[in-house]
Amino acid sequence: xxxxxxxxxxxxxxxxxxxxxxxxxxxxxxxxxxxxxxxxxxxxxxxxxxxxxxxxxxxxxxxxxxxxxxxxxxxxxxxxxxxxxxxxxxxxxxxxxxxxxxxxxxxxxxxxxxxxxxxxxxxxxxxxxxxxxxxxxxxxxxxxxxxxxxxxxxxxxxxxxxxxxxxxxxxxxxxxxxxxxxxxxxxxxxxxxxxxxxxxxxxxxxxxxxxxxxxxxxxxxxxxxxxxxxxxxxxxxxxxxxxxxxxxxxxxxxxxxxxxxxxxxxxxxxxxxxxxxxxxxxxxxxxxxxxxxxxxxxxxxxxxxxxxxxxxxxxxxxxxxxxxxxxxxxxxxxxxxxxxxxxxxxxxxxxxxxxxxxxxxxxxxxxxxxxxxxxxxxxxxxxxxxxxxxxxxxxxxxxxxx
Numbered sequence: 001x002x003x004x005x006x007x008x009x010x011x012x013x014x015x016x017x018x019x020x021x022x023x024x025x026x027x028x029x030x031x032x033x034x035x036x037x038x039x040x041x042x043x044x045x046x047x048x049x050x051x052x053x054x055x056x057x058x059x060x061x062x063x064x065x066x067x068x069x070x071x072x073x074x075x076x077x078x079x080x081x082x083x084x085x086x087x088x089x090x091x092x093x094x095x096x097x098x099x100x101x102x103x104x105x106x107x108x109x110x111x112x113x114x115x116x117x118x119x120x121x122x123x124x125x126x127x128x129x130x131x132x133x134x135x136x137x138x139x140x141x142x143x144x145x146x147x148x149x150x151x152x153x154x155x156x157x158x159x160x161x162x163x164x165x166x167x168x169x170x171x172x173x174x175x176x177x178x179x180x181x182x183x184x185x186x187x188x189x190x191x192x193x194x195x196x197x198x199x200x201x202x203x204x205x206x207x208x209x210x211x212x213x214x215x216x217x218x219x220x221x222x223x224x225x226x227x228x229x230x231x232x233x234x235x236x237x238x239x240x241x242x243x244x245x246x247x248x249x250x251x252x253x254x255x256x257x258x259x260x261x262x263x264x265x266x267x268x269x270x271x272x273x274x275x276x277x278x279x280x281x282x283x284x285x286x287x288x289x290x291x292x293x294x295x296x297x298x299x300x301x302x303x304x305x306x307x308x309x310x311x312x313x314x315x316x317x318x319x320x321x322x323x324x325x326x327x328x329x330x331x332x333x334x335x336x337x338x339x340x341x342x343x344x345x346x347x348x349x350x351x352x353x354x355x356x357x358x359x360x361x362x363x364x365x366x367x368x369x370x371x372x373x374x375x376x377x378x379x380x381x382x383x384x385x386x387x388x389x390x391x392x393x394x395x396x397x398x399x400x401x402x
Contacts, residue, residue: 019058035174046135056089083112109151161222170228251305259310265344276389313351
């Protein structure tokens with residue numbers, strides 16, 4: 001093990017022993033422009049305990065950080081709060097290396113780990129509210145199923161007031177800083193928003209319920225330590241309120257315009273539509289998909305009031321980039337959106353109707369007729385697009401927005 005990797009002490013008994021992935025740029029279809037981190041935490045109590053591990057390629061880095069505090073053989077317990085492979089990938093090798101007394105996980109966590117690794121390791125399952133004495137302090141376990149996997153749980157270490165929150169309150173952000181108060185707020189806000197929009201939006205109702213349940217426990221929180229990104233210490237209320245806002249999905253007077261184009265016609269229509277939205281007083285975020293990424297669209301939709309889709313027809317179908325992003329955002333189940341569709345075609349023109357149907361399937365309220373143009377739009381077609389924008393802006397102005 002290299003001796004260049006050192007643990008970072010984050011409280012009296014707890015050290016960060018994770019890894020920073022500076023070069024990560026894609027996380028199962030989510031663009032991670034700022035990389036990420038895989039956070040593991042070492043509790044040095046009478047029972048030395050490792051909370052979560054790291055993605056498999058970073059095993060040696062994690063072990064080296066642990067060894068900078070205690071010999072890795074000193075680890076008595078391992079806790080797996082979340083079985084997703086970016087946190088459990090190094091678990092089998094860690095178990096083999098450490099030979100801990102016990103590995104704790106939720107009931108669903110045990111099922112997931114066995115399905116991942118098909119190993120002979122023995123896991124000790126814990127139930128919601130169960131506690132584990134480490135000596136000076138105690139770990140309490142709280143199941144948070146479907147936040148965002150069936151196995152997910154939180155662990156609270158009372159001696160230092162730390163909530164190990166697995167993916168909740170996390171973000172994909174590679175940084176040298178371990179605490180959020182050391183990082184620019186605008187960066188934190190954007191990356192937290194992007195993470196929630198692309199990972200947790202389908203579980204917004206569970207987020208609300210689980211937040212209420214955890215807060216009702218009145219835990220003496222001093223630090224929230226997620227499995228990705230920085231930990232929170234001075235700004236706990238900031239991130240808790242942020243999550244309440246995200247989960248509510250209250251729309252603002254903002255339209256997200258998504259389009260791609262083959263020969264410029266759909267783009268020309270989009271330009272006219274955008275001018276109509278602006279003239280009507282709406283904020284606009286525009287995503288030409290030839291140069292944009294699906295996860296940026298999802299980020300913008302989290303608080304949007306309108307979602308408008310423009311597509312050419314190719315082989316009687318949606319244009320591929322539009323089909324890609326609509327498939328992606330449909331699964332995220334955004335709420336409280338109005339919208340419409342538009343586009344140019346050559347001889348059949350099915351794509352606009354297909355886009356409109358997907359919007360309906362997403363529970364987007366269609367508030368104006370679609371606009372379709374054969375080949376190059378006329379001035380009359382462009383006026384229709386402009387009016388579509390003004391109509392949607394008027395609807396947004398009347399919405400009960402956040």
